[in-house]
Amino acid sequence: MSLNVAEILHSCRFFSEVQDKAFERLLRIARIAEFKSGSVIFRENQECPGVYAVGSGLVRVFKTATSGKEHTLHLVGPGDTFAEVAAIGGFPVPANAEAVADSRCVLLPRDPFRRALEEDHQLCLQMIAGFSYWVQHLVGLMGDVVLRDAVGRLARFLLNSEADATGMVALPSLKRHLASHLNLTSETFSRTLRRLVDAGVIAPGESNLVQIVNREKLRLIAEGLSPKV
Amino acid sequence: MSLNVAEILHSCRFFSEVQDKAFERLLRIARIAEFKSGSVIFRENQECPGVYAVGSGLVRVFKTATSGKEHTLHLVGPGDTFAEVAAIGGFPVPANAEAVADSRCVLLPRDPFRRALEEDHQLCLQMIAGFSYWVQHLVGLMGDVVLRDAVGRLARFLLNSEADATGMVALPSLKRHLASHLNLTSETFSRTLRRLVDAGVIAPGESNLVQIVNREKLRLIAEGLSPKV
DNA sequence: GCAAGCCATTGATTTACATCAAGCCGGGCG
DNA sequence: CGCCCGGCTTGATGTAAATCAATGGCTTGC
Structure with a gap:
C-alpha cells in the first residue's frame, strides 16, 4: 500500500x-x-x-x-x-x-x-x-x-491547522517538537495549552488531539485582542 | 547625478x-x-x-x-x-x-x-x-x-556588515530601526552596544559608525562561545 | 508484571529583556 | 541666541518565559 x-x-x-x-x-x-x-x-x-x-x-x-x-x-x-x-x-x-x-x-x-x-x-x-x-x-x-507572545503563537497555530467538522485538530509529532517550532520550551508549551483549556476555548482530547471549542475567541487571542487569558 | x-x-x-x-x-x-x-x-x-x-x-x-x-x-x-x-x-x-x-x-x-x-x-x-x-x-x-541572545544577534550583525580596511562599519538608518531588525528595543540595543564596547571588541565612532577592534572575539560572542561579556 | 525510559505536566525559582522614567545632546527654527 | 523636539543613553522596576526540579503516566522489553 x-x-x-x-x-x-x-x-x-x-x-x-x-x-x-x-x-x-x-x-x-x-x-x-x-x-x-x-x-x-x-x-x-x-x-x-x-x-x-x-x-x-x-x-x-x-x-x-x-x-x-x-x-x-x-x-x-x-x-x-x-x-x-x-x-x-x-x-x-x-x-x-x-x-x-x-x-x-x-x-x-x-x-x-x-x-x-x-x-x-x-x-x-x-x-x-x-x-x-x-x-x-x-x-x-x-x-x-517576534510579534506574538506564547498564547498568541499557539492560538494561531491551532487556527491554521486543519480541523475536522467537530473542530478536532491533531498535533503533529511530539509536543516537544511542536513547542520548538513555536519557539517555546515543552514546559511552557504545556502550560500555555492548559491556559487555553482553562479559558474554555479548547478541550483536551485523547493522545495528541485537541478540540477547538470557541473558534472566535481563539482568533481574538491569536490577534492579542483578548483582554486576558 | x-x-x-x-x-x-x-x-x-x-x-x-x-x-x-x-x-x-x-x-x-x-x-x-x-x-x-x-x-x-x-x-x-x-x-x-x-x-x-x-x-x-x-x-x-x-x-x-x-x-x-x-x-x-x-x-x-x-x-x-x-x-x-x-x-x-x-x-x-x-x-x-x-x-x-x-x-x-x-x-x-x-x-x-x-x-x-x-x-x-x-x-x-x-x-x-x-x-x-x-x-x-x-x-x-x-x-x-530564535537561537541567539541580544549580544549574539548584534555581534553577528556587525560581522556580516561590510567594514572598510580599518574595521569601520556604518550602522544603517536610525539605531531604533536597527534595534527593531534585531528584535530589541532601542534601550536594550543601546545597552548591548555598550557591553561590546566595555568588552573591548568594538569602539564607538562618531555619528553611527563603530569600529570592530577584535574581530575574532566578536565571532566567538556571535557563536555564544565567549564565556561572558 | 515489573523495571527502565521517555514524555508530559506541574511547581518554585531565576533571568533576560521590556517597560517606565529621567536626563542629555545636537540641530532646526523662531 | 535660546528654545524645543527627536533620538540616544542610562537607571530602576516589572514580567514573560526559561530553567531547575519532582512526579506521574505510557510504552517497551525482559
Missing part, C-alpha cells in the same frame, strides 16, 4: 501541476529514499542531495545553536517538500533534517533536477510559485515568533 | 545578469518611483504594485502587531529589491514598506512583469536564483532571532 514515485510526486503541491513531458523527465531522475524514525537525513552545511518530496511519515527540519538549543523550522508531512531551495540555489543546506516517523520520500537529485529546470520553462514557473509560498510562509513565521 | 532606470536595474544583483533582449523588455515596462523620507510605500495586505529596485535612499520593510510593536524584516538599500515575492507569487504584500530616507526606485509593475517572466526563460531562472537567496536569508534571520 505504499505509494510509488509517480503517486508521491502527484500528491505534492509543488509538483502537482507539472505537465506530462516534464513530469516524465522528473520520473526518470527520481528515486525513492526511506528513513527510519529518528535517523538523520542531512546536517546543516552539508552539500544538498536534491529535492525531497515526502510520501508518508514525517520529517523535521531544524536549526541548532552551539548552545544545543534547537528550533524546528518546518514539520514536513506527506505532500510537502524540503531542501528545494538549497537544491535549486546550489548552496549547502541551511538546516538539519531528520525523520520523526518512518518515512518514505522521493529524492530528485540536485544536478539532473537543475538541468531539468534550465531546459523546462513550465517547471521553472512551477518552482517559482512554490518558492513564493515558502517565502510568504517564512515571513509569516518570523512575524509570529 | 541621480541614476536612470537602466543604471539602477544594472546595479541590482537581482537583475544584473539579465540578457539584452530580456533587459530591454524590462526597460520598457519599468518606471521611476520616488519617495520622500517617511512616506509609506505600501501597507500590509495591499495588492502588490510590482517589483521595486532601490537606486538610492533606504526603505524599511516591516511587520506590525496589533499591539503596535514593529519588526523590521529588511532594510533595503541601493542595489537591492523588495516586494519581488508578492509580485511574482501574485498575493498581497505580507508587510509594510516605508522610505526612511529620500529614495529613488525603479518599479516594475506586476502584471507586465509577470508576463515577461512567463515568456522569458532566462529571466525566470534569474528570479529563481534571487529567491533562493531570499529564503536562505530569511532562514538565517529566523535562526538568529
Whole structure:
C-alpha cells in the first residue's frame, strides 16, 4: 500500500501541476529514499542531495545553536517538500533534517533536477510559485515568533491547522517538537495549552488531539485582542 | 547625478545578469518611483504594485502587531529589491514598506512583469536564483532571532556588515530601526552596544559608525562561545 | 508484571529583556 | 541666541518565559 514515485510526486503541491513531458523527465531522475524514525537525513552545511518530496511519515527540519538549543523550522508531512531551495540555489543546506516517523520520500537529485529546470520553462514557473509560498510562509513565521507572545503563537497555530467538522485538530509529532517550532520550551508549551483549556476555548482530547471549542475567541487571542487569558 | 532606470536595474544583483533582449523588455515596462523620507510605500495586505529596485535612499520593510510593536524584516538599500515575492507569487504584500530616507526606485509593475517572466526563460531562472537567496536569508534571520541572545544577534550583525580596511562599519538608518531588525528595543540595543564596547571588541565612532577592534572575539560572542561579556 | 525510559505536566525559582522614567545632546527654527 | 523636539543613553522596576526540579503516566522489553 505504499505509494510509488509517480503517486508521491502527484500528491505534492509543488509538483502537482507539472505537465506530462516534464513530469516524465522528473520520473526518470527520481528515486525513492526511506528513513527510519529518528535517523538523520542531512546536517546543516552539508552539500544538498536534491529535492525531497515526502510520501508518508514525517520529517523535521531544524536549526541548532552551539548552545544545543534547537528550533524546528518546518514539520514536513506527506505532500510537502524540503531542501528545494538549497537544491535549486546550489548552496549547502541551511538546516538539519531528520525523520520523526518512518518515512518514505522521493529524492530528485540536485544536478539532473537543475538541468531539468534550465531546459523546462513550465517547471521553472512551477518552482517559482512554490518558492513564493515558502517565502510568504517564512515571513509569516518570523512575524509570529517576534510579534506574538506564547498564547498568541499557539492560538494561531491551532487556527491554521486543519480541523475536522467537530473542530478536532491533531498535533503533529511530539509536543516537544511542536513547542520548538513555536519557539517555546515543552514546559511552557504545556502550560500555555492548559491556559487555553482553562479559558474554555479548547478541550483536551485523547493522545495528541485537541478540540477547538470557541473558534472566535481563539482568533481574538491569536490577534492579542483578548483582554486576558 | 541621480541614476536612470537602466543604471539602477544594472546595479541590482537581482537583475544584473539579465540578457539584452530580456533587459530591454524590462526597460520598457519599468518606471521611476520616488519617495520622500517617511512616506509609506505600501501597507500590509495591499495588492502588490510590482517589483521595486532601490537606486538610492533606504526603505524599511516591516511587520506590525496589533499591539503596535514593529519588526523590521529588511532594510533595503541601493542595489537591492523588495516586494519581488508578492509580485511574482501574485498575493498581497505580507508587510509594510516605508522610505526612511529620500529614495529613488525603479518599479516594475506586476502584471507586465509577470508576463515577461512567463515568456522569458532566462529571466525566470534569474528570479529563481534571487529567491533562493531570499529564503536562505530569511532562514538565517529566523535562526538568529530564535537561537541567539541580544549580544549574539548584534555581534553577528556587525560581522556580516561590510567594514572598510580599518574595521569601520556604518550602522544603517536610525539605531531604533536597527534595534527593531534585531528584535530589541532601542534601550536594550543601546545597552548591548555598550557591553561590546566595555568588552573591548568594538569602539564607538562618531555619528553611527563603530569600529570592530577584535574581530575574532566578536565571532566567538556571535557563536555564544565567549564565556561572558 | 515489573523495571527502565521517555514524555508530559506541574511547581518554585531565576533571568533576560521590556517597560517606565529621567536626563542629555545636537540641530532646526523662531 | 535660546528654545524645543527627536533620538540616544542610562537607571530602576516589572514580567514573560526559561530553567531547575519532582512526579506521574505510557510504552517497551525482559
